[in-house]
Amino acid sequence: MKIKYAIIGAGPTGLGAARRLNELGEKSFIVLEKNSYAGGLASSFTDEKGFTWDIGGHVVFSHYEYYDNLLVEILVDEYLEHQRESWVKSGKVWVPYPFQNNIRYLPNQKKWECVRGLLPGERSEEEPANFFEWIINTFGKGIADHFMLPYNFKVWATYPEMMSFSWIGERVSVIDLKTVIKNILLERDQLSWGPNNTFRFPLKGGTGSIYRNLAETLSNHILYNTSVVSVDQKNKIITDSLGNTFEYEFLLSTAPLDILVTKWLEKSPETLINAADMLKHNGVIVVGIGISTSKKDSRCWMYFPDDNSPFYRVTNFHNYSPNNTPVPGQGRALMCEVSYSEHKFVDQNKVVDDVEEGLVTTAMIDDEDRKNIISRWSINVNYGYPIPCLQRDEALKILQPALESMDIYSRGRFGGWKYEVSNMDHSVMQGVEWAERMITGQPETTYRIS
CATH class of the missing domain: 3.30.70 (Alpha-Beta Plaits)
Structure with missing residues (x-):
């Protein structure tokens, strides 16, 4: 089969790309999906007892008008809106999220340890070398010990010393001594921080219903149960596990970047394999x-x-x-x-x-x-989770330009390997913006190659 655009993966990024290609009048494209369903890491499942589950705690919020309009079309009025209410269990007490904004709920000794860590002279003013040092320098030892360090190891399954802090952005609420003391003395909660303070959720079918419904609008272009086994980048041919071949002009891969480079590419250069080996995930x-x-x-x-x-x-x-x-x-x-x-x-x-x-x-x-x-x-x-490890940015600077020189574009949560732009809206828009770049030449803004 010959097509102009081949897309690997019918998750948010692959579907976003397919949707936008279709909108822009391009019909010569195909989406190859290894599973029997669409959605990728945003899929949902109903168990034998009738409970619906997502793959993790997805919530729908957006930074983009395009994504908002897409949700309105896909979900119509079949969604609910929620005010976020989230808490942290610290010892025997519950602390409203973000923890660092609401330490007044802690026992007095822990409260003092958190305040003491923020006092003048307690935090280094030197440029941090890693995520561990950034946490200590930003929040002080008390908040670090009682929440930031143990929680981040627990979620990333990676020592903060092995991670960079370039990804932080709107992911972590920073705090200052004045605000902490004011919140304690005035017994004031600070709960509204963050882009997901309000969020939407589908009325039926879990988060996966968004992408199942989106995939239905593109059903003529999606091949399910199609597992890629090799990419001949020189002749631009993809081969699947059944021996089928797909000849393309441009390839968008939303599969994990390290798998693309080390397992699928034919005779992948050693420099790319070494760079891919730098990438870490949990x-x-x-x-x-x-x-x-x-x-x-x-x-x-x-x-x-x-x-x-x-x-x-x-x-x-x-x-x-x-x-x-x-x-x-x-x-x-x-x-x-x-x-x-x-x-x-x-x-x-x-x-x-x-x-x-x-x-x-x-x-x-x-x-x-x-x-x-x-x-x-x-x-x-x-x-x-794609880990923002210390070597990540160096690896991406090697991998992404080299792949693009082969007309291969790697995007999405693990295709792009940038946690800071891997929410669902980011992921969809990575695909949308790639399609616009291909058709109109418009530069991508969500995923950038530095």
């Missing part, structure tokens, strides 16, 4: 605990920095939509996320049991709730 296991009984709890999601539970985040997924439980509006769907890597071992054979124990330990459920658990669901995602 894995995430999502565990869904479905409970038949209801309890009033208005929280959206909770963070768990302490080591008395395996998960770093738990989402009250039943609060996102009443249809996420088997009987709409009844029962609870607790969606828990556990990270792992070579630096953080997780026994995958007993992770569901460990999560259940952790929910008891953290008082998220009690023994009576445990008796009413009717569903234990899990999914293991080998590529969970």
Whole structure:
């Protein structure tokens, strides 16, 4: 088969690209998807008991008018709007998110340790060399020890010393001594920080319904159950696991960048293989605990920095939509996320049991709730988060220009490998902007190659 544009992956980026190509009048393109469904890491699943689960705690918010308009078209009025309510479990107390803005909830000793770390002379003013130093320099030792350091290791499964801080942007709320003291003395909460302070969620079918519906509008261009095994970059031919070949002029890959370079490209240059080996990622296991009984709890999601539970985040997924439980509006769907890597071992054979124990330990459920658990669901995602490691930017500076010289464009959460632009809206728009660049020559703005 000969086509002008080949797209690997029917996740948010691949579908965004396909959608925009179609809108711009281009019909010679195809999307190759290894799964039998669209959505990638934004897919949703319904288990045997009727609970709906996402692959992690996705929420829909946007930085882009195009993405907003797309959601209106795809979801029509079939969505709910929420005000974010998220908390941090620190020891035995709950602290509103962001933790660093609301330390007044902590016991006095911990409160003092957090304030002391912010006092003049307590923080280095030198340029930090890594994420660990950035945390200490920005928040002081108290906030670092009680939340930032343990939580970030728990979510990234990577030591902060091994990470850069160039990705921070709007991802982390910074704080100053004056604001901390004012919030404590005036007993004032500061809750509204962040772009996801308000968010939308599909009424039915989980986050994945967005991308299933989008894929349906492009069904003539998507080939499912099509796993790529090689890319002949010289002759511009993709071969799948069944021996089918696809001849292209331009290739957009949304697969993990390291897989593209080290496993698919034919005779990949050693310089590219070495650069790809610099890239790091973690894995995430999502565990869904479905409970038949209801309890009033208005929280959206909770963070768990302490080591008395395996998960770093738990989402009250039943609060996102009443249809996420088997009987709409009844029962609870607790969606828990556990990270792992070579630096953080997780026994995958007993992770569901460990999560259940952790929910008891953290008082998220009690023994009576445990008796009413009717569903234990899990999914293991080998590529969970692209780590902004110290070598990442150097690797991307080598990889991306070299690939583009071959008419191969790698975009998306793991195609681009930039966590700071890998929300769902970012991911869709990476595909949209790539398509516009191909057709109109308009420069990409969301994903930039420096």
